[in-house]
Amino acid sequence: MSRWQPDARERLEQAAIELFVEQGFAETTVPQITARAGLTTRTFFRHYADKREVLFAGDEIPEMAARMMAEAPEGTDPMRQILEGLRTVAATRFDPRKDEIRIRRDIVRSDPGLVERDLRKRAALSEVIRSAFVARGIWPLRAALLAETAMTLLYVSFDEWLDSDRDLFDVIEKTLAELRETIA
Amino acid sequence: MSRWQPDARERLEQAAIELFVEQGFAETTVPQITARAGLTTRTFFRHYADKREVLFAGDEIPEMAARMMAEAPEGTDPMRQILEGLRTVAATRFDPRKDEIRIRRDIVRSDPGLVERDLRKRAALSEVIRSAFVARGIWPLRAALLAETAMTLLYVSFDEWLDSDRDLFDVIEKTLAELRETIA
DNA sequence: AGCCGTGATGACACGCGATGTCATCACTAG
DNA sequence: CTAGTGATGACATCGCGTGTCATCACGGCT
Structure with missing residues (x-):
């Protein structure tokens, strides 16, 4: 023993x-x-x-994102690459764990220090995506915007997803459509 | 005495x-x-x-943003409203203090705890803008996207601005053009 | 079987951040 | 002259986080 x-x-x-x-x-x-x-x-x-x-320890999403970013075929359209990444992450890391994620979200929201840590997690993921795009030859400004847009789509959709019973990626697609219309 | x-x-x-x-x-x-x-x-x-x-104590930008959001004429196009807000903030709060802001940025970057606090500041500003748009009758999803887009424009441009000698709003306009092209 | 390195844990001390509480004292109003 | 106000000092205390050393099971090696 x-x-x-x-x-x-x-x-x-x-x-x-x-x-x-x-x-x-x-x-x-x-x-x-x-x-x-x-x-x-x-x-x-x-x-x-x-x-x-x-x-926050169990979060494998940044590593997952880095792998997917590196493995995508060369010349893939960046926005398509982001959407495919979001689709995979949503289906494997979010949708199956909705109840657990709700509990976690409630805890995080209750404490400013935890909210800050959550924001840093988001920033870290953004940085992974940004640097991966730069490594693929995307210009720095565009890479930063792609990464930030991915975070906007994920986190704006995240809140709506948690308070609904839809699949996360469905919400993300709706959010993207709204974003295109909003910015135009 | x-x-x-x-x-x-x-x-x-x-x-x-x-x-x-x-x-x-x-x-x-x-x-x-x-x-x-x-x-x-x-x-x-x-x-x-x-x-x-x-x-972080001296930051009056959220109050400034709240005031500008409330005072804008009813029916103003939301994206135009954001750009006007960014123009004013850039000209009054950023451009005149570039040297001081550089020092502050270097300190903040050097410590993870300060980075987190900075991210919370960004999130707080986003929330001010979002709720102001909701109060003006914009739908919640669009309001959230407008606020997040404003933060993306401001902070992506911010880094480039600090390492250049251009005016912040010029960088923001270039960033917005790039964002529109990227998302389309 | 016996020895030894490794790695996780316990035990202890300590510095710093942050807060509660009460005393002190200049200033002001009346 | 007196009472109230507000900022500060002084002191105690708690919890977080770290450095350091001892302990002991395990696995490999001889």
């Missing part, structure tokens, strides 16, 4: 989310989380850089 | 920026700032909610 129970990270994450839902993020201390997970405070910070990170 | 020297906030802000430039944001402690300003730590947190806020 092991000296320690396995799955330390999973236990920490589950204990943290439970406590955040029960009593709020700010009111939950790291010692409370680690006590419920059967670990010590020091161990928490070995797994997560700070208290917020326990809610 | 006063018991305390006047302009506590100004002294705190100046001392803070000096120290951030000299030795970095993370390496500067609040007691160091207050010592240079001739005050105590407790007083710092009476003026600023947290250590980062000393760099």
Whole structure:
């Protein structure tokens, strides 16, 4: 038998989310989380850089985006490439986890520090997309606009998606149509 | 004569920026700032909610945006309204302060926590614009897209502006033209 | 079987950010 | 002259985050 129970990270994450839902993020201390997970405070910070990170650690979307950006056939139309990426991400990372994402969203919205962390996540994804376009030969200004547009489409649609029962990509397509009309 | 020297906030802000430039944001402690300003730590947190806020306190742009959004003649074309707002903000809040803004930008870029705070500022401005459009009768989805587009134009142009010697609004107009072409 | 390196964890100390609370004192109104 | 106001100082306290060293299971090697 092991000296320690396995799955330390999973236990920490589950204990943290439970406590955040029960009593709020700010009111939950790291010692409370680690006590419920059967670990010590020091161990928490070995797994997560700070208290917020326990809610953001599992995010593989940037890596996924980087891979898809690199693997797309050369010469693919950039806007089409973005839409295909959004379609894949929406179908694999968002639609199947709607309930879990709703819980997470409610926690994040309740605390300004978590909102900030969420915005940084969005900025990081934008940067992944932007630099990937630059690497594919797209001019920097256009690459930045493509990345920002992708984020606008994703996050504007995200809110509407969470409060509806539609598929995320359907909302995204509607949002894009509206965006084209708005800017013209 | 006063018991305390006047302009506590100004002294705190100046001392803070000096120290951030000299030795970095993370390496500067609040007691160091207050010592240079001739005050105590407790007083710092009476003026600023947290250590980062000393760099963000003077921002009147959201109030300015809210006022301009409310005062625009009814029925103004939304995109034109955004461009006029950007033109005014660029000419009054950005172009005359380019050197100061460069210093601030370098400090902010050097620390993840400051980047996050900057992203929240951007999100707050977007929300001001969005809700103002909703109040003017624009549909929520379109209002959100208008606000996000304004932020995209402003911040994508912002970086290019800081590294050039052009006027910000000139860059914004070029960015908008590129955006229209990119999305079409 | 015995030894040893590795890696995760516990235990402890500590600095800094941030807040609550009360005292102090200049200024002002009356 | 007095009472109220408002900004600041002084002090205590809590929680986050980090550095450091000891501990101990595991797996590989001899």
